[in-house]
Amino acid sequence: MSDKNSRKPLVLVDGSSYLFRAFFGLPNTLTSPDGRQTNAIHGVxxxxxxxxxxxxxxHMAVVFxxxxxxxxxxxxxxxxxTRPPMPEELRYQIEPLHEIILAQGYPMLVIPDVEADDVIGTLSVGYDGDVIISTGDKDMAQLxxxxxxxxxxxxxSFHDVQGVIDKYGVRPDQIKDYLTLMGDKVxxxxxxxxVGPKTAVKWLNEYGSLDNIIANADKFKGKVGEYLREAVPRLPLSYELVTIKCDLDLNCSGESLSFSKENTERLAELYTELGLRTRLARLQEGNPDIITTLDEPAPSEGGVPVVEEIxxxxxxxxxxxxxxxEWIEKISTAKLVSFDSExxxxxxxxxxxVGLCFSVKPGEAAYLPLGHDxxxxxxxxxxxxxxxRLKPLLEDPTVLKVGQNLKYDRSVLLNHDIELKGIIHDTMLESYxxxxxxxxxxxDTLxxxxxxHQTIKFEDIAGKGxxxxxxNQITIEEATPYAAEDxxxxxxxxxxxxPQIKALKNNDAPNQEKLYREIEMPLLKxxxxxxxxxxxxxxxxxxxxxxxxTARMAELENEIYTQAGEEFNLGSPKQIQAIFFDEEKLGLPVIRKTPKGQPSTxxxxxxxxxEEHEVPRLLLEHRGLSKLKSTYTDKLPLMINDTTGRVHTSYQQAVAATGRLSxxxxxxxxxxxxxxxxxxxxQAFVAPKGRSILAADYSQIELRIMAHLSGDEGLLSAFSAGKDIHKATAAEIFGVPLEDVVTDQRRAAKAVNFGLIYGMSAFGLAKQLNVARGEAQEYVNLYFARYPGVKAYMEDTREKAKEIGYVETLFGRRLYLPNINxxxxxxxxxxxxxxxxxxxQGTxxxxxxxxxxxxxxxxREGTTSTKMIMQVHDELVFEVADDELDMVREIITDxxxxxxxxxxxxxxxxxxGINWDEAH
Known part of the structure; x- marks a missing residue:
């Protein structure tokens, strides 16, 4: 940066660049009260x-x-x-975003007939001082x-002249040449x-400029030389297209781009309309006379959750x-302690x-280093x-603690014979x-x-790769702000x-506070x-x-090569395409094409x-075996812990939208x-001598939940009578007595039962059953005729979701549906x-x-030596002493x-069984 004067830099913002990046980079679950997407607005x-x-x-300007x-x-x-049209969900965010920016007092520029890049280029050239351009567009590097x-x-990321060289491999004055050589598909x-980045950099480092490359085009050998010579006539046009104009006749200059007074009343209206709760709270903090109709979730003190400035x-x-x-005293007397471990x-x-971190009030935190070496x-x-000294505090259930993913911290402390107790809140689970x-x-994301607030990233202090x-190798000076900030x-x-979780409480009805307090938090331990x-x-x-x-895979390879008539790389989509779809080879039909127009594999x-060709069947079997080998038979033995002699997975509690564990x-x-x-x-999942594996699996639980939620009399009756639900459904659909249902009819009914709750269409059902679409549609029609409560439930659920923007499980877990309208x-x-x-699925x-x-x-009552060792979808797996099996089976089932x-x-x-497979 220039130091010829002390004036503050002119900041120019490429609003259009950030608009698109925020829209595609931030969750589409950020919505207004009326269900409109607001992620681009939030991001910008x-x-x-x-x-x-x-x-x-x-001086600052936001340019669109x-x-x-x-x-x-x-x-x-x-x-x-070739650009696709702007998504409608982004288009309707532009006008309110512009209004907010203007109401906040920012100078904003939207100049017809030119692009934001050209406006920014012109302003940057004309300003007598340093300029900061905020953008995600590589074209701007030429400025x-x-x-x-x-x-x-x-x-x-920040790029000055050296930063551009480090990132792109060429000087800023070579960026236009660099862009011209590569072209721009977008x-x-x-x-x-x-010609991609590597080739463009190589050529420019060797010849210095696009003009010299064109002048020496005859010297370039091979296919790439032919491509260059073929492109020479069009390169001047491409160069002009990538060049940012810096000589526009604008009716403003950098010096004139000053902030205006904030329009608080208009901002209050916009924040209310768009559901920007945190911004509204800040606005109301500084302007208490502003009154809005936004229904804010209230914290215990009343009001809204306010984000304190960090x-x-x-x-x-x-x-x-x-x-x-001093800190033990603070922790002992605090109402709530934020805890983390490094x-x-x-x-x-x-x-x-390596160290422990504590905070008892916002803005004050401490890092206790213990193991840096x-x-x-x-x-x-x-x-x-x-x-x-800390163990009594960490194990004291009355010293209440909050953390981020405390399941991990609890486990690490157990390695030191300390059981973390008093875990009352977990921010990862609150967010979830x-x-x-x-x-x-x-x-970091939260x-x-x-x-x-952008947190200090681990890579910032530890490096990468x-x-x-x-x-333990990081200096205490660097570790302290990172750890204390956590x-x-x-x-x-x-x-x-x-406060937001409490605000969702609704008397004794299912609510998210109860879900958090009675399911997610107890499940952590x-x-x-x-x-x-x-x-x-x-x-x-x-x-x-x-x-x-390995032996079977070798057999399959030989079979595939024999039937294909030649050897090829089974892992190469390109070679598979050549063998499968070439008319002079296997000549298989092209089912679907890739975005690049190639036959899909x-x-x-x-x-x-x-279904009709042997080589694809053999290839699928080969792929499946390869995946099993690399993921399980080869890998699992390497994951056996040296101390315990067992394999230890990690259950992810805050990943699946439906609440399922992964x-x-x-x-x-x-x-x-x-x-x-x-x-x-x-079969390789085994129990020690004298113990067995017990598997307990919920039977058809989602169909039972469907019966409960829909209240359909036919389903309720079938389940209550203990009937085989698929045979019962087959009897209803095909109009035959229960005892006369044949295997194919039960199979079709099972496909309908599960297909409908997963939203399968008649087309998908036809494909699964290998029947005509009309026949599959008839099955669906008959099903809904026999179980009208199911159809009514589905229609009511869809309509309610469109109205309120989410659905709930029986226990109040909300699943937001930003695209329902x-x-x-x-x-x-x-x-x-x-x-x-x-x-x-969520219930x-x-x-x-x-x-x-x-x-x-x-x-935990200690009356048995049984251990719960796995959870897999609707199944719990236990390791049980053989002499306790009958008792344990009865209690777990109950x-x-x-x-x-x-x-x-x-x-x-x-x-x-003696292993997991035998227990099924």
Whole structure:
């Protein structure tokens, strides 16, 4: 940056760039009270807040593209011709966003016939001082010089002249040449075919400029040389299209772009209309006379959850006994303590404590380093003695604690013989209960989204890739603000979420506060115990299976090569295309094409081809075996913990929108149960001598929930009488006595039963049953005629979801449906299918969670040595002493069937065996 004067830099914002990036980068669950999407509005406004806070500029402008064509379309009619139309969900956000920006007092420019880039370029050239351009557009790099720099607030990257060279490999003055050579598919600007960033950089580093490259085009060898020579006639036009105009005749200058007074009344109206609660709260804080009709969730003190500015903070490092005494006193007397741990590993079974973090009020936090071991590390308090002093506080259930993903911290402390108690809140789970549809619930995302604060990232202090440091290697000076910030922002997030969860309470009706308090929070400890117990694996059995799979894969390869008439790479879609679809080879029919126009070799395509052709069938079998080998038979033995001799998965509690749990590292919920090879892998899940595996599985739970929710008399009657529901449905559909139902009729009825609750169309049902579409539609019609309550429930659910924007499980878990009223038919239809299925799948998830909590309560009584070792969808798996089997089976069955009260009985199927497969 230039230092020729001390004036503040001119800040120019590429509003159009951020508009699109925010729309596609932020969750579409951010909506207004009337259901309109607001994610682009949120993203752009947060970016503007960040820029204004960082640079405090006197002169600033937000620049947007104007509607309609520009001079570039006159030069080249196909300019941007391949761009898809702007999504309607983005289009209607533009006008209110513009209104807010103007009402906030920002200078805003929308100039016809040119693009925002050209306006920004002209203003940057004409300003006598430093310029900061905020953009995510690489084209802007051509404007960088000693005065002009780029910042991308969405990626937190800054580029001056050297930054451009480091990022792109060329100087700013070479960017136009660089862009010309590559062309731009998004803007439909032609370049040199097959020339990407690496080739463009190589050529420019060798020849210096596009002119020199063109002058020496004859010297370029090979195919790429032919492409270059073919492109030479069009390169001048491409160069002109990528060049940002810096000589527009504007009726303003950088010096004239000053802020105007904020229009608080208009902002209050806009924030209310769009449901921008945090912004409205801030506005009301500074302008108490503003009155709005927005129904804000009230915290315990009344009012709305206000986001405190994270400006001045007091982050302390505890290195002396006196400091430790002071913080022990604070923790002991605090109403709520925010707690976090810093560790040596993300693997909870191997991780050791490096330091502990505490906060008892926003803005004040402390980091207690205990295990940093780099050269010349400052003196830390004694590890064992300090943990011994803290153990009573950490294990005191009356010292209430909040954290972010405390399941992990609890497990790590157990490695040091400390059981974390008093866990009353978890911000990850608070966020998840409030909006399970949101993609991420990690601390960095939550802080950015809700607190308008960018946290210090682990990579910022530890580096990336192979050279990344573990926390014990990071200097205490760098670790302190990072670690203390974690505790501070966690407390702030809780203060933001808690009032909203309480506001959703509705007397004794199902509500999210009860869901959070009685299901999600108690489940945290249950899952932690299951994870730490782990499951025994027979490594030798898996090794033998790997050998057999390898041999079978080799046989399949030979069969495929023989039938194909040549060898080819089974993992290469391009080579598979050549073999499968070439008329002179296998000549298989093209089912579907890729976006690039090539025949698709996707899984579902191969499955369809496999119905009539042998090679695709063999290839699918080969792929399936390869996946089983790499994911399970080879990998599981490597994951056996050296200390426990068991495999320990991680259950993800805040991922699936419906409330279902997922399993990672390893994924124990995705082992195939229908294939012989999958069942053999389950045979390697074993129990120690004198113990057995007990599997307890809810029978047809989602169909039972459908019967309860719909109240359909036919379904209720069938389940209450204990009938085989699929035979009963077949008898109704086909009009035959129950005892006369044949296998094919039951199979068809089963497909209808499950297909309808998952939103399957008659077309999908026809494909599954291999019948004509008309016949499948007749099955559907007959089903709804026999079970009219189901049809009524589906129609009512769809209509209610369109009205309020969400559906709920029986226990109050909300599943928001931002696309339920979308104009795009595909998005809307998917949301409608989700509206029908989600309450059933979500209620099933809630029920098994309640069952896990109930069973865990019994296990903690200590009357049995039984261990709960896995949860897989609707199934719980236990390790039971052989002499306790009958008693344990009876109690677990009872607790699972009593987990919820439905209008039909919950039924649990149990099985016992020496391994998991045998228990089914």
């Amino acid at each position: 406004l947060n970016m503007l807040d960040s820029l204004r806070k960082t640079y405090d500029p006197e 593209d104007a509607k309609g064509k520009t001079f570039r379309n006159d030069l080249y009619p196909d300019y941007k011709a 960088v010089n000693e005065r002009v720099s780029l910042i991308n607030t969405m990626s937190n 803007d439909n600007i032609p370049g040199v075919d097959k 400006d001045e903070v007091d982050y302390q490092c505890i290195l002396t006994e006196e400091q430790l005494d 560790t040596t590993s993300l693997n909870y079974m191997d991780a050791r404590v 780099y050269i010349d590390v400052p003196q830390q308090l004694d590890f064992d003695a300090t943990l011994a 209960v409030l909006d399970s549809v949101a993609n991420r619930h990690d601390m 802080c950015s989204k809700h607190l308008n 192979k050279k990344q440091l573990t926390f 505790a501070d922002v966690t407390l702030r997030l809780h203060r933001f979420f808690a 249950v899952l932690s115990d299951i994870e730490r117990t782990g499951v025994m694996i027979d490594a030798e059995m898996l090794a033998e299976q790997s050998k057999e799979i 996707a899984e579902d395509v191969l499955q369809e081809l496999a 399993s990672t590292d390893p994924n124990l919920q995705n082992i195939p149960v229908r294939s012989g090879e999958g069942r053999r892998i389950r 979308a104009k795009n038919a595909m998005l809307r239809n998917y949301a409608e299918r989700t509206a029908i299925n989600a309450p059933m 099933a998830a809630d029920i098994i969670k309640l069952a896990m909590i109930s069973v865990a309560d019994w296990l 607790r699972m069937t009593q987990a919820a009260k439905l209008d039909v009985p919950l039924v649990v199927d149990t099985g016992v």
